[in-house]
Amino acid sequence: MKTSYISTSALSAATRLSLSKTQAKLAEAQKEVTTGRLADVGASLGYKTGQTLSLRQEHARLTTIIDTNSVVSTRLTATQAALKSLSDDSKLFVGQLIGARNTDSGPVVVQAQAKAALVSFTNTINTALDGAHLFAGINADVKPLTDYYATPTSANRQAVADAFLATFGTTADDPANANISATDMQAFLDGPFSDLFEDPAWTTNWSAASDQNVKSRISSSELVETSTNSNDVAIRKIARAYAMIADLGIQNLNEAAYQTVVDTATRTAGEAVQDMANEQSRLGIAQERVKNANERMSIQIDIMTNHISLLEGVDPYEASTRVSSLMTQVETAYAMTARIQNLSLLKYLPL
Amino acid sequence: MSLSIGLDVALSGLSTTAEQTAVVSRNVARANDPYATRKIANVITTANGGIRVASVTRAANSALLEKMLSATSTAAGQQAIVQSLNHLHETIADPELDASPTAMIQKLNDAIQQYAAAPQDPIRAQSAVAAAQNLADSLNGASRTVQDVRAQADAGMSDSVNSLNTLLARFETINTEIVKGTRNGADVTDLLDQRDVLLGSISEEVGIRTVSRQNGDMAVFTDSGVTLFDVSARAVTFDRTLLYSPGATGNAVYVDGVPIAGGAGVMLAGSGRLTGFAAVRDNAAVTYQNQLDEIARGLIEAFAESDQSAVPSLPDAPGLFTYPGSPAMPASGTLLVGLAGSIRINPNVDPAQGGNLALLRDGGMAGDPAYIYNASGGSGYADRLNQYVTALSDARTFDSAAQISTGATLGGFASSSGAWLQEARRTANDNADYANTLLERTSEALSKETGINIDEEMTALLELERAYQASTRLITTIDNMLKSLLATAG
Numbered sequence: 151m152k153t154s155y156i157s158t159s160a161l162s163a164a165t166r167l168s169l170s171k172t173q174a175k176l177a178e179a180q181k182e183v184t185t186g187r188l189a190d191v192g193a194s195l196g197y198k199t200g201q202t203l204s205l206r207q208e209h210a211r212l213t214t215i216i217d218t219n220s221v222v223s224t225r226l227t228a229t230q231a232a233l234k235s236l237s238d239d240s241k242l243f244v245g246q247l248i249g250a251r252n253t254d255s256g257p258v259v260v261q262a263q264a265k266a267a268l269v270s271f272t273n274t275i276n277t278a279l280d281g282a283h284l285f286a287g288i289n290a291d292v293k294p295l296t297d298y299y300a301t302p303t304s305a306n307r308q309a310v311a312d313a314f315l316a317t318f319g320t321t322a323d324d325p326a327n328a329n330i331s332a333t334d335m336q337a338f339l340d341g342p343f344s345d346l347f348e349d350p351a352w353t354t355n356w357s358a359a360s361d362q363n364v365k366s367r368i369s370s371s372e373l374v375e376t377s378t379n380s381n382d383v384a385i386r387k388i389a390r391a392y393a394m395i396a397d398l399g400i401q402n403l404n405e406a407a408y409q410t411v412v413d414t415a416t417r418t419a420g421e422a423v424q425d426m427a428n429e430q431s432r433l434g435i436a437q438e439r440v441k442n443a444n445e446r447m448s449i450q451i452d453i454m455t456n457h458i459s460l461l462e463g464v465d466p467y468e469a470s471t472r473v474s475s476l477m478t479q480v481e482t483a484y485a486m487t488a489r490i491q492n493l494s495l496l497k498y499l500p501l
Numbered sequence: 502m503s504l505s506i507g508l509d510v511a512l513s514g515l516s517t518t519a520e521q522t523a524v525v526s527r528n529v530a531r532a533n534d535p536y537a538t539r540k541i542a543n544v545i546t547t548a549n550g551g552i553r554v555a556s557v558t559r560a561a562n563s564a565l566l567e568k569m570l571s572a573t574s575t576a577a578g579q580q581a582i583v584q585s586l587n588h589l590h591e592t593i594a595d596p597e598l599d600a601s602p603t604a605m606i607q608k609l610n611d612a613i614q615q616y617a618a619a620p621q622d623p624i625r626a627q628s629a630v631a632a633a634q635n636l637a638d639s640l641n642g643a644s645r646t647v648q649d650v651r652a653q654a655d656a657g658m659s660d661s662v663n664s665l666n667t668l669l670a671r672f673e674t675i676n677t678e679i680v681k682g683t684r685n686g687a688d689v690t691d692l693l694d695q696r697d698v699l700l701g702s703i704s705e706e707v708g709i710r711t712v713s714r715q716n717g718d719m720a721v722f723t724d725s726g727v728t729l730f731d732v733s734a735r736a737v738t739f740d741r742t743l744l745y746s747p748g749a750t751g752n753a754v755y756v757d758g759v760p761i762a763g764g765a766g767v768m769l770a771g772s773g774r775l776t777g778f779a780a781v782r783d784n785a786a787v788t789y790q791n792q793l794d795e796i797a798r799g800l801i802e803a804f805a806e807s808d809q810s811a812v813p814s815l816p817d818a819p820g821l822f823t824y825p826g827s828p829a830m831p832a833s834g835t836l837l838v839g840l841a842g843s844i845r846i847n848p849n850v851d852p853a854q855g856g857n858l859a860l861l862r863d864g865g866m867a868g869d870p871a872y873i874y875n876a877s878g879g880s881g882y883a884d885r886l887n888q889y890v891t892a893l894s895d896a897r898t899f900d901s902a903a904q905i906s907t908g909a910t911l912g913g914f915a916s917s918s919g920a921w922l923q924e925a926r927r928t929a930n931d932n933a934d935y936a937n938t939l940l941e942r943t944s945e946a947l948s949k950e951t952g953i954n955i956d957e958e959m960t961a962l963l964e965l966e967r968a969y970q971a972s973t974r975l976i977t978t979i980d981n982m983l984k985s986l987l988a989t990a991g
Contacts, residue, residue, distance in 0.1 A: 157539075157952020158532045160945050167941055191595055192919075196927035200920025202596045207607035207912055210599075214611035218618035282621045282881055290621040290881030360879045366618060367887050370894070377881070462596065495956040499963070 165490060169483045176476040182469040187462045195461060202461045209454045212447045215369060219440050221280075222366045222376050226437045229284045229378060230430060232274050237426040239274075240388055240419045243267055247395070247416045257401040257408060264395035268298055271392060275380050287360035287379035294359035294380040298393070306346075306355040310397050313342040322399030332406035339394065339414045347386045356389065357381050369443035374436050384425035391419040504986075506549060508979050513551030514972035517544055518965050520554040525962050528953045535944070536698045538951040540690050559690040560951040563713065566697060569947050572940040573701055574708035574724070574772035579933035581657060581777030582785070586926045588650045589789055592643040593919045602643065602796050603915035605636040610893050610912075616862070617886035626858040633821055633846045640797050644842035647790045648745040654782035655742050655751050658762065661774050662739040662754055665706045669721075669734035672699045676719060676730070683717040693717070703729070707761065708772035723770045727756050737761075747790050747839035751782050785925060792903045792918040793841035797824075798831050799899065799911040800844065803892040805830055806864055806872040818867035821889075823847045828867060834907075836900035862886055 178189040188194045195202065246263050250256030275285045275295045282290035296306050303311075314322050317338045318330055345351060357380045364377040394415045400408050524542040531537035539560040544552050593601040599608070612632035616625040675696050682689040696719070703709055708724035721730040729735055740752040753764025754775055760766040762775040763783055770776050804821035808814060818828045824843050831837045847866045848854040860866045864874030864885050875882040897914075899907050905917040 155949060155957075156954060157948045158955045159535050159537075159952050160948035162533075163535065163948070164945065187597070191597070192590060192593060192923035193927050193930050195923060197920045197924035199593075199596065199923035200916045203593075203601060203603045203916040203919045204913065206596055206599065207603055207916070210604075210607050210611055211614075214614050218614050221618040280619060280622070282619065286879075286881060288620075288875075288877065288879035288881035288883070290879065292879075360877050360881075362877070362879065362882070364620075364881050364883055365887060366883065367614060367890055373887055495959045499959060 161490060162487075165483060165487045169480065169487070172476055172479050172483060176473065176480060179469055179472045179476055182464045183466060183473055186464060186466055186469075188464055191462050198461060202458055205454050205458050205461070209451060209458070211370070212451050212454075215367065216444055216447055216451075218366070219368055219444055222368060223437065223440050225279055225282070225284065225364075226376055226433055226440065228277065228279050230433055230437070232277055232284055233378070233426055233430050233433070236271065236274055236385075236388060237423055237430070239267055239271065240391070240423045240426070243391065244416055244419045244423070247412050247419070251409060251412045251416075256412075257403075260395055260412070261400055264392050265299075268389075268392040268396050271388060272297055275385065283359075285359060285378060285380040285385070287377065287381070288362045288364055289358060289360040290364070292358045294357055295389075296356055296358070298397075304355075306393075307397065309346050309351060309355045310343070310393055313346060314338075314398065317342050322397060323402065324399070325402055327399055327402040328404045330403060330407050332404075332410045335403070335407040335410045336414070339411065343394070343398075344390065347390045352386060353381065357385075368436075368440045369447060372439065372443060374439055376433075376436050376440075378429055378433065382425070382429055384422045384429055387418050387422035387425065391415045391422065394418070504979055504983060508976065509549060510551040511972045511975040511979065513547065513553055514975075515969065517552045517554055518969045518972065522962065522965050522969075524554075524557060525958050525965065528958050529955060532953045532955050532958070535948060535952075536694055536701070537953060538690070538694055538697075539953045556686070557688045557690055559693060561693070562947060562950045565943060565947040565950055566700075567711065569940070569943040570700055570704040570709060570711075571724070571772070572936060572943045573704045576933065576936035576940045577705040577774045578708075578772045578777035578780075579929060579936045581654075581774045582781055582929045583926070583933045585650050585654055585778070585781040586785065586922070586929050588653070589647065589786065589922060590926055592646050592793075593922060596919075600639070601915070601919050602636075602640060602793070603912055603919055605632075605639045606796075606800070606893065606912050606915055608632050609636050610890060613861075613886055613889050617883040617890065620862050620883045620886060621880040623858055626861055627852075629861060630846065630850055630852075630858055634851070636800070637822065637845050640793060640800075640841045640844055643793050644747065644790065644839070647786050647793065648747065648842075651745040651749075651751070651782045651786045652743070654778040654786070655745065657778040658751075658754060658775055658782070659739055659741040661706045661778065662737050665703065665729075665737045665775075666734075668699055668703050668706070669730055669737070672696065672703070672721070672730055673734045675699065679717040679719075689717060704773065706773050707770045707775045723756070723761050723768070724772060725761065725768045725770050727759050727761050727768050727770075729756060747794065747842055751779075754779075788902075788904050789918070789922060790841070791836055791838070791900070792905065792914075792921065794836055794838060795899045795903045796911065796915050796918065797822075797840040797844040798837055799897055799914060801831060801840075802833065802897060803895070803911055804889060806867045806874075808871045809864065809874055809876070810871050813871075815869060815871050818869075818872060819847065820864070820866045820872075821847055821850060821861060834898035834900060836902045 181189040191202065192199050243263070246260055250260035272295050276293045277284050283292065283294055286292055286294040296304050298304060298307050311322065318327065318334070320326055346355070359379040359381055361379060361381050363375040363379060365373050366376040367373050394411055398411060400411055403411065521542045521544070524540050528540055541558050541560065542554045543556050543558060545555040546552055609629070609632040612625070612629040616622070616629045619625055675692055679689045679692045679696065682692060700709070700711065700721070703721065709729065710722050710724055712720045712722070714720065720728070722728055729737070735756050737754060737756050739754045742749065742751050745751070751763055753760035753766070754762040759768050761768060761770045763779040801819050801822045801824060804819070805817045806820040807817045817830050819830060822844055824831070824840060824845070831840065847856070849856045849866045849868060850858060850860045852858055862875065862882060862885060863878065865872050874885040893912065894910050896908055896910055899909065899914055901907050903918070905921050906914060909917060
């Protein structure tokens with residue numbers, strides 16, 4: 151007769167197998183406690199691994215865009231500062247022109263001021279940031295504006311001189327220029343002289359910049375123009391106003407012609423300030439968009455970080471509780487094994 | 502004469518007890534052998550009223566054995582799959598390590614985004630090209646890993662076939678002895694144990710079914726019904742493929758000209774190591790290779806250059822990433838087997854190969870000036886770089902042979918590929934866990950049913966001892982009686 155039966159090897163195998171399983175679980179739980187993440191993310195999450203892979207990549211992408219946005223922001227801020235100083239200089243120049251219009255010493259003073267302004271204007275336009283010229287459009291490695299007072303005489307200055315000679319038959323420093331009538335002067339300023347600041351003369355003699363502005367990706371889906379260039383109409387007008395006063399020999403002109411030049415320069419510089427404001431606001435909008443995009447992306451990044459840790463993370467308290475309960479289990483299994491080994495009829499038989 | 506009969510019977514008791522004790526000690530000696538079965542001495546009464554051990558049989562349970570064999574096959578097969586998939590897992594690793602193709606694509610995307618922020622900076626160009634190089638290398642490496650896994654599975658099948666042939670040969674020897682022994686009425690129980698052990702080993706290689714016949718003979722079939730052993734062992738043949746390249750097809754394992762693993766057929770075995778390895782070699786690894794190839798094709802497509810002339814006349818050509826079939830583009834939406842292994846970055850943009858970094862920004866990597874995007878040559882030109890970033894997040898079409906989404910962004914497709922592999926791994930792990938647990942349970946059940954319990958043997962020994970003592974007492978008593986009879990007779 152046999153009731154319930156168990157073989158000796160099954161009895162010892164049962165404790166042995168359960169012990170090795172518990173130990174494997176213990177190793178896993180220990181790893182999870184120390185890292186705070188699943189021991190084997192892929193095997194635990196299965197198809198959901200795709201989510202954490204995507205989230206991590208999205209996270210990296212947004213972090214990079216925020217990073218590159220700081221480059222963009224720096225460029226925009228520097229450009230804005232340059233535009234502001236150009237605009238301030240123009241306003242100052244307008245004031246100087248008005249002051250010099252009706253005084254005898256006016257021409258000499260204002261000519262010197264225009265020369266200085268033209269030099270600082272050229273310097274400002276030629277500002278470079280991190281190897282890239284702010285006003286060069288996409289031609290970042292070229293100085294956008296030709297230095298007017300370079301030696302030998304630069305192309306843009308030569309062109310002004312040539313135009314003057316072609317129109318009036320004299321050079322700008324000729325005292326005979328006192329004979330030039332205000333009407334002729336106005337015609338010259340609006341005609342041949344003005345043409346020097348229009349294409350193709352402008353892009354040949356003055357500016358090496360590209361019309362094409364730098365476009366930057368400021369968020370996953372937004373591409374915006376984040377630079378300006380020296381072919382902008384405001385820049386041309388400022389250059390025209392400065393060159394008019396600086397290099398047309400205004401001290402040799404009669405009063406009417408002189409006043410015509412001054413009036414035209416005042417008007418041009420005034421317009422330039424207006425146009426400059428447009429450009430400033432265009433870039434200001436870009437700055438605002440970058441700022442908004444950054445804020446939006448920071449929020450997204452926070453959400454993603456949360457999601458990733460939700461997927462891959464392990465509750466440290468749960469894991470450490472698991473470790474201690476598994477350890478108790480292992481200890482119990484050890485004790486059990488020892489006692490089961492002792493559990494033998496042999497010990498009680500009087501053999 | 503009854504006294505002498507009594508003496509005979511007591512004597513037979515003694516010898517029977519001795520034989521039973523021998524069986525008990527055989528049992529005790531093998532108590533810790535998991536494959537040992539309990540031997541039972543069957544005692545019968547002889548014509549003169551004595552007893553003798555007629556035969557020794559063993560505790561057996563063929564239903565449980567059959568169940569354990571099938572659990573063994575399943576566990577071994579799943580184990581083979583898990584092992585191979587874990588190897589493939591190296592191409593993804595922990596998502597935190599950012600070593601997967603998805604992460605590498607993202608790193609390239611980030612490097613290009615950085616470059617676009619300062620297109621005049623050659624250092625950033627350098628790092629973008631380096632990221633592209635890393636991506637191409639990692640795809641090449643992943644493709645090699647997949648082919649290694651296939652070659653290893655093939656080697657596993659070859660080992661498995663060798664061991665199967667050895668096992669079947671030994672099975673034949675033992676089976677013949679059992680049949681002979683059974684006919685002669687000899688004790689074949691230890692041979693039967695050995696044969697069961699062999700069955701266990703065979704079932705690890707391939708799922709089997711057994712049929713018991715007269716005289717202890719046994720025939721073995723695969724679980725799909727192909728004869729492995731019937732009176733004599735059948736030869737299992739397999740032609741090993743040493744080196745695998747994408748698109749290469751491995752050979753099948755044949756028995757009597759019928760394929761039982763790998764290849765196509767209706768008689769393919771359903772479980773066992775052979776089946777597990779064949780599944781990885783011919784399905785999982787091939788599909789994963791297809792996915793990698795599609796990722797490579799997606800990359801070539803995303804970075805392709807188009808004719809920038811006012812009136813475009815040239816077809817698109819591979820740009821940053823190219824392949825041996827260049828300048829033609831790989832057919833859109835169609836798998837090109839082995840592309841992941843042969844994709845590389847365009848030498849025209851790689852300074853290490855005499856290329857020009859700036860082509861990444863300006864275009865023209867395809868070699869023809871018509872493909873130059875940056876017409877003015879300005880170093881601040883970022884439009885093309887921004888196009889790359891857009892192209893990487895554009896949806897494109899993938900071949901259904903990859904068995905994942907057919908319409909996705911490149912990064913999304915690569916993520917899905919990672920998800921596909923991890924899901925396969927999780928499923929295989931779960932299946933292996935389940936199969937192992939089932940195997941443990943059935944082994945335990947079988948062991949409980951047929952194994953040896955020392956305590957029981959000891960109790961039996963006590964009984965035998967008492968029986969022996971009683972028999973000797975009987976002999977002494979009969980001796981005394983005879984003595985008194987003789988004394989009376991004087």
